[in-house]
Amino acid sequence: MTYDVAIVGSGFSAIALTINLLRVLPRSASIAVVGDDPGFGRGTAYRTEFYLHRLNVPAARMSVFPDRPDDFVEWLRRRGKAVFAEDFATRGDYGLYLRDTLATLLRPRQRRAHVDFVKAKATACVQCESDRLVFCLDNNDELKARNVVLALGVGNADLPVSKDCIAESVRPRIVDNPWRLSWLSRVGRTDEICILGSGLTMIDQVLSLRARGHRGKIHVLSRRGLVPHPHPPRRATPVAPELPASREISQLLQALRQQIKSSGADWRGVIDGLRPQSQALWQSLSRDQRSRFLRHALAWWNIHRHRIAPEVFTRFDALIKDGTVTVHAGFIRSIDEEGAAANIDYRRRGTRDFTSIRADWIVNCTGMERAGIGHSPLLREMRESEMLVMDELGLGISVDPHSRVLDADGKAQPGLFAAGALTAGQFWEITAVPDIRVQASLLADVIAAQVAQTAPPDARIA
């Protein structure tokens, strides 16, 4: 069978796209969703059941439908949860909302497109004819589709130190993927932990450790030692910033600072006000300007833009104040074994001094936004067969403004699209639900138009 659409991946991007396709495709159309995630649609972000793993976006902005903003809040209320629009719901509830929404759309079997969920990983792609793509799956099956959307997420970033500088004997003490929560059960109550990276994933891991009874010391080490700010208890009104004509990063940042100072507005309102413009702003930057932003402003941007729920911040801050968590800024030189523990040798930021941290466990929370495509055998294989290229900054794969995958000559591959953080090179702000849901809705419309052109005449949508 050749499907009209195949979605490769099983996280939020995949479920958002499936939901949107079910709204716009005719009954005669067929969709395959290929993924190996045990909780389809929840991905890493929304499969957690821990109550302190909160959304970092208020409930009112987490509807999966851009045109029905209250959908998630109403779903929570129907389940008897007393929520306000500005509350930060649990990520577990959000995962259930996604599954429930999909299940509702799947129910009227006779009136919707056909959907097959294929539990497998796609390992390679071979273009057999000009109008269809064939994927090899790790269950030895093949999958054929006229339109394919790559929604694979970005995987984990590498450790921030060269492999040659890590003693082999400490490897068992290093947790490469903290989202495999099984690592928490191996940690002793008073073990010392060193978390690499100081962003949202770090905070999740610290709170998970505490909830599981861990009472040892936790070191957090990142290049700048910056941790996310909290949302204010009441949302600051977004203020659209007035940006200069210049696209030099230093001048853009200066304009933002100036506006915060002169308007007396809460800085969070100015950062939130920038959000509707941020994709267009990114697209207006030259390659060098984007690169400068990533080098000099990314850490600053992340802690101001990706804020955490006030309750989560209060708990984390209390651990800093009582000395359980210490944040260090520096650059790792090496990781060796010392006694029965690991020794992380690093240079303190802004100095020439080297110092070290002793830890029983090292946990890589350096974030996913710059993992590129190296983590995915499928993407590597597709790059080798010249079906796709990395974007010029290595954030993901190269796509056009309609999310169509580009080859090395910059030509859009017929019927091949990408969604989610893999398209960060083109859109930058495309890692959170409010952005991915818009992309999913636009992509569903583009694909529906294509399916309508290739469908037999009696199956065309009026």
Ligand SMILES: Cc1cc2nc3c(=O)[nH]c(=O)nc-3n(C[C@H](O)[C@H](O)[C@H](O)COP(=O)(O)OP(=O)(O)OC[C@H]3O[C@@H](n4cnc5c(N)ncnc54)[C@H](O)[C@@H]3O)c2cc1C
């Ligand atoms: C911990 C965490 C918390 C977050 N919290 C929020 C929040 O509060 N609010 C917000 O707006 N955003 C949040 N985000 C950001 C955003 O919602 C997620 O990153 C989003 O889930 C991305 O979905 P995705 O489908 O693109 O990627 P992923 O969720 O990573 O899913 C990709 C899926 O593809 C599968 N896959 C990979 N390779 C293959 C292959 N070859 N074949 C088949 N399947 C494959 C993987 O197994 C995985 O299931 C959070 C992200 C994380 C990680």
